[in-house]
Amino acid sequence: MSRGGRIGMAARSTDTVDVADVVTALNEQLHGCGARAIRLANDSEPSLVLLYPEIGLLAIDIDDSDTGFETQIPFLRLNERVHSLRQTLELDATTPIGRVVLHTRKLLTEPAIGIGGRISISPAQLSDSTWLSQARARPLDEQLVARIRGLLEPTFTFTTVFRAGSHDQGAAERDQLRVxxxxxxxxxxxxxxLDLALVQGPPGSGKTLVLAARARWLASLHPDWRIQFLCFNNALVPYLRSLVADHPNVVVTTMWPYAKEVGVRFSFDDEAANHRALEVAKSKGVRPIADAILLDEAQDFRPSWIAIVMAGLTPGRGGLVMAGDPAQALYGADDALAGLESLGVQHLHLTRPYRSTRNILGAIGAINAQFAVEQLESAPPGEPVELIWAETPAEQARAIAWEIHRMVSSGDRDPGDIAVVIVRYRGTLMHIAPALEAMGIPFTAVVSKDDKKNFDRGANTVKIITPHSAKGHEFPVVFLFALDTVKPFDPSDPESVQRGRAGFVGATRAKDQLVITYTKHNAYLEILSKDEKYVRRWLWPDQYEGAVSDG
Incomplete structure (x- = not known):
């Protein structure tokens, strides 16, 4: 890597190495391997650590002294620092920690291996990561890696009030991976x-958390900057604010208030009017209001919106970093992402899905190639998708209410862990609300504009929610109500494309359990009903012990 080469030349001319540059070089070289270099701020600990799941935990100390690498003095000092590190990480002696000393005043043609596998390197070795092949393999399990990273890099660890009540097998481990x-x-x-970048990845790959982590990181480095966090939906604003709550210089809004502050009269659906309004604002002098901008759900932002966003950005600082997934576009703005190419957008990719289980992603991906996830096997394991047939929509609602009542009364779930996603709310809300009321289940409907503005994700109620309102949110349990109302996916029919994506978005809000109800068969249900790998099928009320239908 060229970055590593520059570090080596700087060290030979100034006899010093900047720890931040070493960390950056290692992370650039190793991010595809799942490894992570982390700088340590405590002088009583090593200069940095390298978390490499396949190799183990390496403590790296930078030695600027004239002591020769043949002596043990630098490693004696490192041993003391490793002892302090163990206390910080709450690790006992059974967890091995490799030891590496980087000698800034020496030039080695290759790594020197000492007693116990200790490694001595010089800046020359930082030009690439081949020196790591000399390290003894002491693999770390994924949970330990996540715990160590959470202790050492709190900026990239998220704890929210929305993760309560999960008791199914493996839920705790899945949650630890997600946060x-x-x-x-x-x-x-x-x-x-990054000046203009787009982060893409499958549902649940952490796109929103990456934006939030970047906002927190930039806010900490530059407390005098204004970091703008933009999202499409009002219902998502409170959640995003909770992720950056400790950083007052991070501002979370939707497009309306942002455009107003930039000086543009904003229209939700008139592209030409937005472009004209932006030109008028520019003629009067647009004042940049943000030093860095993070933009979530970019696939739903129209080209004129992106132009307005960029007009309010101060150039040469934190840049505009967006996250989006074309498969989740619900508002007919497919050209927004395509339009970014002419602006020289840099594409960044996340590959591993964390939120939804392997069964959920496998079942939904099987119904259309557009929804397939490449790294499906890396998703967490979980329960099969439950496919429930009922004779009418009203009976589907009763089945859902019965299932939720059992989950809540058993203590397995809290109401706030559960969402009922209604793809066509005008025909289905009238069924599900009375069914929940009849079972005494508290619920909150999030379907209207007012509902979205006042949406309290932390309320301990079942959420009756549309796919549009659910975007950016996640729930341990999701009931996808009346999938049979979704038209078969036809690329030539915009309505079927939008409804198909709506079903995909709704289903992938589920973290641990997905339950799908239907009455009539359609192309999607034909596939799901034959899926023996990811799906279990049930008939309501025939296969439900103690359930009674009014039909």
Whole structure:
């Protein structure tokens, strides 16, 4: 890597190495391997650590003294620092920690291996990562890696009030993976060379958390900057604010207030009017209001919106970093992402899905190639998708209410862990609300504009929600109500494309359990009903012990 080469030349001319440059070089070289270099601020600990799941935990100390690498003095000092590191990480002696000393005043043609596998390197070795082949393999399990990273990099660890009540097998482990950014995510979050970038990845790959982590990282580095966090939907604003609550210089809004502050009279659906309004604002002098901008759900932002966003950005600082997934575009703005190419957007990719289980992604991906996830096997395991047939929409609602009542009364779930996604709310809301009321289940409907503005994700109620309102949110349990109302996916029919994507978005809000109800068969249900790998099928009320239908 060229970055590593520059570090080596600087060290030979000035006899010093900047720890931040070493960390950056290592992360650039190793992010594809799942490894992570982390700088340590405590002088009693090593200069940095390298978390490499396949190799283990390496403590790296930078030695600027004239002591020769043949002596043990630098390693004696490192041993003391490793002891302090163990206390910080709450690790006992059974967890091995490799030891590496980087000698800034020496030039080695290759790594020197000492007692116990200790490694001595010089800046010359930082030009690439081949020196790591000399390290003894002491693999770390994923949970330990996540815990260590959470302790050492709190900026990239998220704890929210929305993760309560999950008791199914494996839920705790899945949650731990979700709230701590992995090496790939953290590397993107703290890139220093981003001016205009688009982060893409499958549902649940952590795109929103990467943006939030970048906002927190930039806010900490530049407390005098204004960091703008933009999203499409009002219902998502409170959640995003909770992710950056400790950083007052991060401002979270939708487009309306942002455009107003830039000085543009904003229209939600009139592209030509937005472009004209922007030109008028520019003629009067647009004043940049943000030093860095993070933009979520970019696939729903129209080209004129992106132009307005960029007009309010101060150039040469934190840049505009967006996150989006074309498969989740719900508002007919497919040209927004395509239009970014002419602006020289840099593409960054997340590959591993964390939110939804393997069964959920496998079942939904099987119904249309557009929804397939490439790294499906890396998704967390979980329960099969439950496919429930009922004779009428009203009976589907009763089945859902019965299932939720059992989950809540058993203590397995809280109401706030559950969402009922209604793809066509005008025909289905009238069924599900009375069914929940009849079972005494508290619920909140999030379907109107007012509902979205006042949406309290933390309320301990079942959420009756549309796919549009659900975007950016996640729930341990999702009931996808009346999938049979979704038209078969036809690329030539915009309505079927939008409804198909709506079903995909709704289903992938589920973290641990997805339950789909239907009455009539359609192309999607034909596939799901034959899926023996990811799906279990049930008949309501025939296969439900103690359930009674009014039909």
């Amino acid at each position: 701590t950014l992995d090496a790939q995510q953290a590397a993107i979050a703290q890139r220093r060379d």
